[in-house]
Amino acid sequence: MSDSLLSIKDLRVRVEEKEILHGISFDIKPGETHVVMGPNGAGKSTLGNAIMGNPSYEVTGGEIFFDGRNLLDMAVNERAKSGIYMSFQNPLEVPGVTLGNFIKTALEQRTGEHVRIWDFRKKMLQAMSVLQMDPSYAERDLNVGFSGGEKKKAEILQLMLLSPSLAILDETDSGLDVDAVRTVSEGIRAFQKNQDSALIIITHNAAILNSLHVDATHILVGGKLVRSGDASLVDEISEHGFTAYETLS
Amino acid sequence: MTEEKTYVEDIDRSLYDFRYEDKDAWKVDEGLSADIIKTISREKNDPEWMREFRLRSLEIYNRTPMVDWGPDIEGLDMKNIVTYVRPNTKMTADWEDVPETIRDTFEKLGIPQAERESLAGVGAQYDSELVYHNVKKEVAEQGVVYTDLESAMHGPYAEMIRSHFMKLVPPTDHKFAALHGAVWSGGSFVYVPPGVSVEIPLQSYFRLNAPGAGQFEHTLIIVDKGAYLHFIEGCSAPKYNIANLHAGCVELYVGEDAVLRYSTIENWSKNMYNLNTKRAKVEKGGKVEWISGSFGSHVSYLYPMSVLDGEGSRSEFTSVTFAGKGQNLDTGCKVVHNAPGTTSYVNTRSISKSGGISTFRSSVVIGNKAKNSKSAVSCQSLMLDDISRSDTIPAMDVRTDQADVGHEARIGRISDDAVFYLMSRGLSEEDARALIVSGFADNVGKELPLEYAVEMNNLIRLEMKGSIG
Numbered sequence: 001m002s003d004s005l006l007s008i009k010d011l012r013v014r015v016e017e018k019e020i021l022h023g024i025s026f027d028i029k030p031g032e033t034h035v036v037m038g039p040n041g042a043g044k045s046t047l048g049n050a051i052m053g054n055p056s057y058e059v060t061g062g063e064i065f066f067d068g069r070n071l072l073d074m075a076v077n078e079r080a081k082s083g084i085y086m087s088f089q090n091p092l093e094v095p096g097v098t099l100g101n102f103i104k105t106a107l108e109q110r111t112g113e114h115v116r117i118w119d120f121r122k123k124m125l126q127a128m129s130v131l132q133m134d135p136s137y138a139e140r141d142l143n144v145g146f147s148g149g150e151k152k153k154a155e156i157l158q159l160m161l162l163s164p165s166l167a168i169l170d171e172t173d174s175g176l177d178v179d180a181v182r183t184v185s186e187g188i189r190a191f192q193k194n195q196d197s198a199l200i201i202i203t204h205n206a207a208i209l210n211s212l213h214v215d216a217t218h219i220l221v222g223g224k225l226v227r228s229g230d231a232s233l234v235d236e237i238s239e240h241g242f243t244a245y246e247t248l249s
Numbered sequence: 250m251t252e253e254k255t256y257v258e259d260i261d262r263s264l265y266d267f268r269y270e271d272k273d274a275w276k277v278d279e280g281l282s283a284d285i286i287k288t289i290s291r292e293k294n295d296p297e298w299m300r301e302f303r304l305r306s307l308e309i310y311n312r313t314p315m316v317d318w319g320p321d322i323e324g325l326d327m328k329n330i331v332t333y334v335r336p337n338t339k340m341t342a343d344w345e346d347v348p349e350t351i352r353d354t355f356e357k358l359g360i361p362q363a364e365r366e367s368l369a370g371v372g373a374q375y376d377s378e379l380v381y382h383n384v385k386k387e388v389a390e391q392g393v394v395y396t397d398l399e400s401a402m403h404g405p406y407a408e409m410i411r412s413h414f415m416k417l418v419p420p421t422d423h424k425f426a427a428l429h430g431a432v433w434s435g436g437s438f439v440y441v442p443p444g445v446s447v448e449i450p451l452q453s454y455f456r457l458n459a460p461g462a463g464q465f466e467h468t469l470i471i472v473d474k475g476a477y478l479h480f481i482e483g484c485s486a487p488k489y490n491i492a493n494l495h496a497g498c499v500e501l502y503v504g505e506d507a508v509l510r511y512s513t514i515e516n517w518s519k520n521m522y523n524l525n526t527k528r529a530k531v532e533k534g535g536k537v538e539w540i541s542g543s544f545g546s547h548v549s550y551l552y553p554m555s556v557l558d559g560e561g562s563r564s565e566f567t568s569v570t571f572a573g574k575g576q577n578l579d580t581g582c583k584v585v586h587n588a589p590g591t592t593s594y595v596n597t598r599s600i601s602k603s604g605g606i607s608t609f610r611s612s613v614v615i616g617n618k619a620k621n622s623k624s625a626v627s628c629q630s631l632m633l634d635d636i637s638r639s640d641t642i643p644a645m646d647v648r649t650d651q652a653d654v655g656h657e658a659r660i661g662r663i664s665d666d667a668v669f670y671l672m673s674r675g676l677s678e679e680d681a682r683a684l685i686v687s688g689f690a691d692n693v694g695k696e697l698p699l700e701y702a703v704e705m706n707n708l709i710r711l712e713m714k715g716s717i718g
Binding site for chain 1: 666671677691694
């Protein structure tokens with residue numbers, strides 16, 4: 001228990017007037033990769049948003065501890081600075097700041113240190129080549145006019161450069177073609193090489209997991225964790241789907 | 250009790266709000282009379298025609314009613330405005346010769362540094378008179394004239410000035426144009442000869458330092474056939490608890506196939522009545538590009554106008570207006586299409602916050618000669634809270650059926666999702682909002698030279714301070 005990086009206990013979350021998560025609990029240790037799977041509307045994204053602190057998602061019960069600190073007392077940017085990152089399902093377009101400058105700013109916020117431009121640029125170009133992103137994207141306004149696939153790649157690029165201690169990937173594979181899923185998955189694998197970094201991969205598709213090491217799998221149906229297991233659970237879901245679990249919720 | 254008179258929000262504008270007491274500056278009495286006008290005229294060594302022009306303008310001023318259609322300007326009492334304040338110095342072309350407090354003011358505003366790094370010439374006005382004027386040798390050698398109007402009226406360009414001065418904006422245009430004609434002082438005269446392209450920008454900076462004063466600079470720019478110029482104007486003033494007035498006038502003459510880009514960032518303090526008139530006339534194949542940022546001032550009336558007089562002439566107008574607490578900024582533009590195949594493109598953004606009122610007013614007239622002309626107007630507003638106000642008043646008057654006109658207006662708020670997204674990357678809520686607002690104003694930001702874009706973003710950050718909770 002005490003060696004957990006993230007510890008979620010009996011978490012209840014409401015969106016507007018409706019309770020979406022009805023008390024879920026699990027723990028993640030440093031370096032672990034957990035997969036959260038479930039049908040549409042099960043509350044998967046709600047889980048990610050609650051951990052990151054999206055104010056539209058109201059935590060009505062339970063607790064989340066990260067690195068020994070009570071996350072629920074922390075503002076969104078404080079959570080980010082303490083080492084949590086979320087890759088958004090629908091990244092927002094922000095004109096006026098380039099992708100490259102934005103990542104540099106975020107890195108400076110996180111570390112509190114001035115980032116040296118040349119070292120940073122070199123790392124960024126390396127990461128972009130892993131993601132098969134044209135370097136010109138670094139000079140373009142953040143996500144503005146990016147295709148769906150490029151937006152997702154830009155999220156993974158941020159993941160690689162910010163190296164958080166916990167990353168939540170919210171449906172990073174949705175809307176991507178087979179090749180893009182493989183490329184993005186390369187980026188995630190590069191991130192996994194960082195021994196202490198933990199991952200929560202939220203998905204309803206096993207394809208993105210093919211080349212990734214997975215430590216635990218959680219099945220979320222109707223706002224409850226109906227089963228947790230190891231990596232083999234992913235294959236079971238791929239074969240049989242969620243129908244067997246829907247009656248359990 | 251004295252505090253209630255100030256409209257100024259308690260944010261740190263110290264970058265602009267420093268001020269020096271000018272005990273030895275010379276001023277005329279407050280208010281307006283023929284005697285005051287004659288004194289100004291004598292002080293300025295006007296040629297006879299200008300002296301008469303001033304007195305005639307005063308008559309027009311006296312019989313023209315106050316504007317009654319825009320923001321309230323009752324707090325502006327002309328009886329209390331000092332129309333002419335001469336700093337105790339002569340104009341020079343060497344910063345070393347500028348008195349220390351004045352030089353220090355411009356140093357703080359970054360003008361000498363910008364001149365060294367990125368400008369072809371600089372004029373700096375302090376209250377009513379220019380204190381510094383210089384143009385790079387290479388530019389002067391191309392035949393480019395960049396000087397103050399006062400001395401130019403006595404030189405080889407005297408006739409050119411006489412035939413252009415307040416011909417685009419006659420004193421009969423409105424009450425404050427008449428006022429300007431009567432008391433104008435300072436500003437710039439620029440002439441770019443045919444075919445000359447001025448590669449780096451010229452800049453004038455206007456600083457109004459004296460409390461209760463008016464600034465009435467006149468900018469006259471003539472860009473001859475096939476020439477190119479980028480002219481930048483910057484303005485600022487420290488805050489006082491009494492009203493200041495700015496009623497400048499800008500006249501731009503764009504010759505055949507010439508291009509003039511005119512950029513301004515106006516950053517007046519929040520006791521300022523900014524009643525500025527700007528107008529351009531564009532000949533065949535020429536183009537005027539307005540880039541305009543309006544920050545600060547208590548009340549602004551600002552509608553730069555383009556008269557597209559020559560076939561195929563074009564106008565582009567790009568602006569951003571930011572109205573905060575106690576501010577009522579009425580801005581926009583006018584375009585008159587007078588010839589066939591003319592094009593106008595208007596792209597404006599307005600931001601209102603903490604009870605500020607931002608009104609976009611535009612008028613596009615397509616005359617019956619202006620066949621095959623095109624006009625596209627797009628205005629977007631961003632309201633940062635529920636107590637602010639944003640209005641859009643677009644007018645179009647199309648007198649030919651062979652014209653293509655379009656208008657698009659949008660109003661919005663900062664999306665919570667966008668703030669959450671930026672915060673999830675470690676930005677504070679304040680920084681996240683400032684970044685989004687800067688992005689919204691990027692239509693202007695990306696058209697400005699880098700150092701001005703940076704300054705504009707600093708202004709936005711300043712305005713956004715303390716906007717949470």
